[in-house]
Structure formats: structure tokens, C-alpha cells
Amino acid sequence: xxxxxxxxxxxxxxxxxxxxxxxxxxxxxxxxxxxxxxxxxxxxxxxxxxxxxxxxxxxxxxxxxxxxxxxxxxxxxxxxxxxxxxxxxxxxxxxxxxxxxxxxxxxxxxxxxxxxxxxxxxxxxxxxxxxxxxxxxxxxxxxxxxxxxxxxxxxxxxxxxxxxxxxxxxxxxxxxxxxxxxxxxxxxxxxxxxxxxxxxxxxxxxxxxxxxxxxxxxxxxxxxxxxxxxxxxxxxxxxxxxxxxxxxxxxxxxxxxxxxxxxxxxxxxxxxxxxxxxxxxxxxxxxxxxxxxxxxxxxxxxxxxxxxxxxxxxxxxxxxxxxxxxxxxxxxxxxxxxxxxxxxxxxxxxxxxxxxxxxxxxxxxxxxxxxxxxxxxxxxxxxxxxxxx
Numbered sequence: 550x551x552x553x554x555x556x557x558x559x560x561x562x563x564x565x566x567x568x569x570x571x572x573x574x575x576x577x578x579x580x581x582x583x584x585x586x587x588x589x590x591x592x593x594x595x596x597x598x599x600x601x602x603x604x605x606x607x608x609x610x611x612x613x614x615x616x617x618x619x620x621x622x623x624x625x626x627x628x629x630x631x632x633x634x635x636x637x638x639x640x641x642x643x644x645x646x647x648x649x650x651x652x653x654x655x656x657x658x659x660x661x662x663x664x665x666x667x668x669x670x671x672x673x674x675x676x677x678x679x680x681x682x683x684x685x686x687x688x689x690x691x692x693x694x695x696x697x698x699x700x701x702x703x704x705x706x707x708x709x710x711x712x713x714x715x716x717x718x719x720x721x722x723x724x725x726x727x728x729x730x731x732x733x734x735x736x737x738x739x740x741x742x743x744x745x746x747x748x749x750x751x752x753x754x755x756x757x758x759x760x761x762x763x764x765x766x767x768x769x770x771x772x773x774x775x776x777x778x779x780x781x782x783x784x785x786x787x788x789x790x791x792x793x794x795x796x797x798x799x800x801x802x803x804x805x806x807x808x809x810x811x812x813x814x815x816x817x818x819x820x821x822x823x824x825x826x827x828x829x830x831x832x833x834x835x836x837x838x839x840x841x842x843x844x845x846x847x848x849x850x851x852x853x854x855x856x857x858x859x860x861x862x863x864x865x866x867x868x869x870x871x872x873x874x875x876x877x878x879x880x881x882x883x884x885x886x887x888x889x890x891x892x893x894x895x896x897x898x899x900x901x902x903x904x905x906x907x908x909x910x911x912x913x914x915x916x917x918x919x920x921x922x923x924x925x926x927x928x929x930x931x932x933x934x935x936x937x938x
């Protein structure tokens with residue numbers, strides 16, 4: 550169970566523990582951020598192996614990246630043939646993630662835990678007004694720890710605490726001390742430029758590092774689940790941008806904390822970036838293994854925010870603040886004319902619902918609070934993430 554800090558991994562492990570105990574299974578739980586628990590694992594690998602096997606039917610290890618040789622030990626437990634299940638969680642240590650992939654191939658099932666999607670956020674009992682819920686989500690994001698906090702100042706404090714913990718605990722072990730400031734500047738620039746085309750060369754000039762160093766830091770941000778890179782889509786047209794990328798932070802509240810801006814959405818000059826990021830995060834929540842997300846732009850300036858590929862067939866998604874009517878954007882028309890296998894499209898805004906057709910493709914219009922109902926594969930009536938066409 551992997552994901553950024555404070556997204557609920559510990560909570561989920563403890564809920565799984567309760568379920569196991571209701572089934573009369575013997576369980577043991579360790580949190581390696583607690584010194585007492587960590588001390589029990591400060592032993593030779595053979596003794597840790599025996600400790601885990603003695604844990605019962607199900608063993609839970611929270612923050613397992615503090616365990617040296619974790620993948621080697623877990624592999625040994627699996628290969629021992631003992632009937633024991635192990636649930637582990639972690640947020641950092643790129644090396645651990647690499648070893649998990651290489652050493653535990655075929656022996657593990659990975660779940661990536663993200664902040665709450667808007668559909669999950671709307672289940673909060675006090676969320677009666679969809680428009681108010683949307684405003685709150687756009688401002689403070691979907692970190693689960695904020696759900697029961699009413700005071701804005703307390704929400705902001707928690708977001709700042711999460712950001713500080715990430716820098717102090719995860720990044721200090723991966724970035725040289727003298728480069729921490731540059732890394733922080735990079736985080737700020739990514740928040741500021743969210744939704745825009747990103748050039749590693751330009752970023753390197755702004756923060757005073759080499760392009761190679763910026764690339765490494767972006768890789769760290771990806772592998773610690775703090776950002777999502779979205780690359781450009783291109784197959785046919787010579788005038789398409791082929792090597793461009795956009796970068797989005799994993800949560801709107803964390804972005805606001807970096808920018809120190811929690812002002813009302815309607816008054817924000819970056820509300821376009823807020824809406825675009827909101828759409829991306831909701832799409833990511835329904836992604837399946839046969840799907841990936843890109844964006845499209847040509848040299849003439851036509852752009853589509855997201856191209857969601859399902860079995861390599863594109864579905865177009867655009868975020869708008871408000872619309873004047875059910876009008877298909879020119880970029881959609883150009884794309885569909887050149888890619889006739891396009892499944893359809895979705896345009897999300899604050900004020901318009903409906904649908905039209907262009908060249909036999911359904912173009913759906915949905916409000917932000919109803920975005921999930923718009924993520925439908927045209928003609929199937931099933932959520933885009935389910936099954937195949």
C-alpha cells in the first residue's frame with residue numbers, strides 16, 4: 550500500500566486488521582515510525598524473518614520503508630511457503646520501491662492510495678450543497694485528515710504540517726542538504742506553473758540547477774507520489790507537439806499551501822488551473838491498467854486539456870470555467886477529424902449540462918460537481934474505467 554503522506558494508509562491498515570480479527574485470525578501490527586516498534590526490527594535479517602513468521606495469520610507493517618532489506622525479507626517469507634499474509638505501507642524510499650518491483654515480481658499486489666476523489670469527498674455528512682462542496686474541495690483539496698476540521702485556519706495548518714513533514718522526513722534523505730532550498734523552489738514553481746507546458750531547461754535556469762538535477766528531482770516527486778507528469782499525445786500530425794509535458798501536484802490543498810493562497814476561487818487569476826487540476830485528479834481516480842492520460846496541443850495553438858486513452862482509443866476532456874452554450878470547441882473538431890477512432894468527448898464547466906454530436910461522436914457537457922456522470926464511454930452507459938468497449 551503506497552502513496553503520499555497523510556492519505557489514510559495507516560487508517561486502512563487498521564481497518565484491515567479489524568476485518569481480519571473478526572474472522573478470528575491472529576494479527577500483529579507494527580508502525581516503524583514508533584521507536585519501540587522500529588527497535589524490534591533493528592536485528593539481523595534472520596531474526597526479523599522469524600519475528601514476522603511469529604506474528605500470526607496476518608502481519609501489518611506501517612511505514613515499512615524504514616526496514617532495511619525489506620524486499621529481501623518479504624521475499625524470503627513468501628518463498629517459505631508459510632500461510633501468512635503481510636500488508637505493508639510506505640510513502641518514501643525510492644530504493645525500496647525499486648526493489649519491490651524487481652525482487653517481489655509476481656509476489657505482491659500494489660495499491661496506490663491517493664487523496665479523496667470528489668465523489669468520496671461528497672460523502673462527508675455535512676456536504677449538503679454540491680456547489681459549496683466543490684468550492685471547499687478546490688480550495689483545500691481531498692486530504693482525508695481535513696474532513697472533520699471546520700475552521701479554515703486549522704485546515705491550512707494541517708496542510709502546512711503535511712508539506713513540512715514531506716520535506717523533513719522524505720526529501721532530506723534523498724536530496725543533499727545544500728539543495729533543499731532549490732528543491733523547495735522547484736515545488737513552488739510547479740505549483741505556480743500547474744497546467745502550463747513545463748521545460749526542464751527553463752526550470753533549471755530559474756532555480757540555479759542543471760537540467761539533469763531538475764529531471765532527478767522531478768523523478769523523486771513522481772516516485773514519492775507528489776506530482777503527476779502528463780505527456781503530449783501525437784500520432785499523425787506533423788505540427789503536433791511531441792515531447793512536451795505538464796506537471797500537476799497530487800492535491801489542490803497542498804498546492805494552495807505552497808502558493809500560500811486560499812482566497813475564494815471566483816477571485817483567483819489561476820482558477821483555470823484549479824479547474825483543470827480538479828478534472829485531472831478525478832480522471833486519475835478511475836484509471837485502469839488499459840488506460841493512460843495525455844494532453845494534446847499543436848503548433849497553431851489549438852489545445853485539449855486531456856486525452857484519455859482506453860485501449861489506445863482517445864476520449865477528449867476539456868475544463869472550462871463557464872460556457873455560453875453547447876458548442877464543440879474547434880480543437881475537438883480538428884482532433885476528431887484527424888483521429889476518427891476517437892471515442893467521444895467531455896467538457897466540464899461551472900454552468901452547462903447536455904450533449905451534442907460531432908462527426909458521429911457524442912460530446913458530453915457536465916458541471917464540475919457531476920463530473921463522474923460525464924466520464925462515460927460513449928454508447929455503453931458504463932463508467933469509462935470499467936471493462937472494454
